[in-house]
Amino acid sequence: MLGSRHPHSSAALLSAVLLLHIQAAVAVNFQVLAPAGPLSAPLGGTVLLPCHLSPALSAQAMQVKWSRVGQDIHVYLPNGSEVQGERTELLRDGIQKGSLALRIWNLTLQDEGRYLCDFQSNNTVGNATLELHVTSSGSDPLLHIGGYDGKQMNVTCLSVGWYPKPKVLWRNGHRERLTPSKEEKISINQDLFDVSSSVVVTEQSAPTLICVIRPGSPGPEKVSAILISHEFFPKVSSWKVGLFLFLSVCVCLLFLPACYLWRVQRAKRKSSNLTTKK
Structure with a gap:
């Protein structure tokens, strides 16, 4: 009896194993x-x-x-x-x-x-x-010159429309970092960042000035440069100083005799007027 049931038991076992494999495949x-x-x-x-x-x-x-x-x-x-x-x-x-x-x-x-x-x-x-x-990559930096008094000037770098917040860097023509004269100003316009920064330029400063806007996320920098001519800071030559002093002395020397002659003429007119009245 047992021997006659063995083939059926093997088939049932095989079916169960196959069903488990199918379920495992479905539930992978x-x-x-x-x-x-x-x-x-x-x-x-x-x-x-x-x-x-x-x-x-x-x-x-x-x-x-x-x-x-x-x-x-x-x-x-x-x-x-x-x-x-x-x-x-x-x-x-x-x-x-x-x-x-x-x-x-x-x-x-x-x-x-x-x-x-x-x-x-x-x-x-x-x-x-x-x-x-x-x-958001903002605008190219715009450089503006202001506050010029003959000895120094302020150069301001402006850029708008950045996200996230960028960083402003200054360099000269020798690629040396420059310290801004004022803290970097940041304003928010429609959730985008506008930035401005200024440096002071004097006669001793390198003529080339570079403003770099570095984005707050991976991406290319934006750069603008300006060449400050030494004509902004005119030098007074020694011969010009000497000529100015010489002309000043000449004017004084001419002015004093003219004043003296004018006073003499005035005194004569007064004396003449008195004589006429008598």
């Missing part, structure tokens, strides 16, 4: 991967936030949700429909390999922050976070 674990470092994108531009499964499983039957600060931005549902944001798009070309990147266009400063990419299947949940930085 996965990880959600996203870039570890922050992503940067320009204000008003477009950014692509990548996110994918490892191993590369199909996410077609999963729920995939992008959110920021606890608020859903874009959701893909297992039936293939989407709950879409105003400025978002989900790239579904790689969905069979578990890739669902989020595109955001017309970026604003409010889009900056930490994003959560969340995958949910029937048995497994996984997510990953990534950081987005929005940047």
Whole structure:
């Protein structure tokens, strides 16, 4: 009897093992991967936030949700429909390999922050976070000369429309750092930073002056330079001083006899008038 049941028991055991393997395959674990470092994108531009499964499983039957600060931005549902944001798009070309990147266009400063990419299947949940930085490259530095008194002048560097806050640096033609005469002024205009900084230039200063605006995030610096002519600080030659003194003495020497003659003539007229009256 036992021997006659053995083949049936083996078949049942084999079926159970296969069922377990199928269930294990269905309930396979996965990880959600996203870039570890922050992503940067320009204000008003477009950014692509990548996110994918490892191993590369199909996410077609999963729920995939992008959110920021606890608020859903874009959701893909297992039936293939989407709950879409105003400025978002989900790239579904790689969905069979578990890739669902989020595109955001017309970026604003409010889009900056930490994003959560969340995958949910029937048995497994996984997510990953990534950081987005929005940047704005301001205007080229504008150099303005003011406060000139013949001995020194103020040169001011102005630049507007930066995010995050930039740094203003001064150098001369020898690439030596210069100390500003005033603290760097920073104002906020529509959440963007405007900066200004000034240095004092004298006759002893190097003629070339360079203003550098260094962004607060990775990106190129903006530079402007000006050449201060020594004609702004005219030198008085010794022969000119001597000529000025000589002419002054001559004027004095001519003025004194003229005054004397004028007084003599005045006295004569008074005397003549008195004689006439008598």
